[in-house]
Amino acid sequence: MAAPPAVQEGKTPPLKRRMACWLYEGILMFGVVFIAGYLYSSLTQTRNALDNRHGLQAFLFVIFGIYFVWFWAKGQTLAMKTWNIRVVDIHGRPISQTRALLRYVLSWMWFLPPLAVSWGFHLGAGEAIVILGGWIAVWAILSRFHPDGQFWHDALARTRLIHSQPLTRNRK
Numbered sequence: 001m002a003a004p005p006a007v008q009e010g011k012t013p014p015l016k017r018r019m020a021c022w023l024y025e026g027i028l029m030f031g032v033v034f035i036a037g038y039l040y041s042s043l044t045q046t047r048n049a050l051d052n053r054h055g056l057q058a059f060l061f062v063i064f065g066i067y068f069v070w071f072w073a074k075g076q077t078l079a080m081k082t083w084n085i086r087v088v089d090i091h092g093r094p095i096s097q098t099r100a101l102l103r104y105v106l107s108w109m110w111f112l113p114p115l116a117v118s119w120g121f122h123l124g125a126g127e128a129i130v131i132l133g134g135w136i137a138v139w140a141i142l143s144r145f146h147p148d149g150q151f152w153h154d155a156l157a158r159t160r161l162i163h164s165q166p167l168t169r170n171r172k
Contacts, residue, residue, distance in 0.1 A: 010092060012149040013085050013163045019140055021083035028079055029064070036063040065104050073098035076164075086164035087154075095159055106153035110139055 040059045046052045073078040075086050087103070089095050092112075095103070114135040118128035143151045150160055158159055 002085065009164060010162050013083070013161060015143060015149070017083055017142060018085065018143075018151075018161060021079050021085050022140075025077060025079035025083060029067075032063065032067055033060060036060055039056075068104045068107075069097055069100040070156050072103060073097045084163055084165060085161050088160055088162055090160060092160075092162070099157060099159060103153065103157040103159050106157050109153050110136060 036059065037056065040046070040052075040056050044052050044055065046056075068077070071080075072087050072095060075088075080086060087095060087100075089099060111132065114128070114131040117123075118131055122130070139151070143149055145151060146155055148160065154160060
């Protein structure tokens, strides 16, 4: 049995690995949502989940932005470290917080189109989930049409996902 080919540093990770990282990131975000939701409901004295719902959504959007911009500007989120993936600019350099913020806003292309369709057609939760899942698959497969295999929100933000061993920490 032949050994698998060595993954080269700086190359685009396979779609399967990037999607596994994406899924793992989603699982980790449950913790962020739980803590942020608890903090928001405590600070606003919200007793019913439907009260202040839009405020909570806006708060979570900001918290997610802080989380992703912070970690992307440092190179990797926890999920990206686990899957040996790093985000860099198109020249292979670390990205700035401004570019990380642009990437965060553009990454909502994973969710906004199906959510807008679901809202516009007043679809139920089950139908919305099916449309969301279909769109995520389409958006992921569209990366096959990018010359470097990158997701299109990365191309628009002028960033790249690359294979990378975990970044070393500076110990003092």
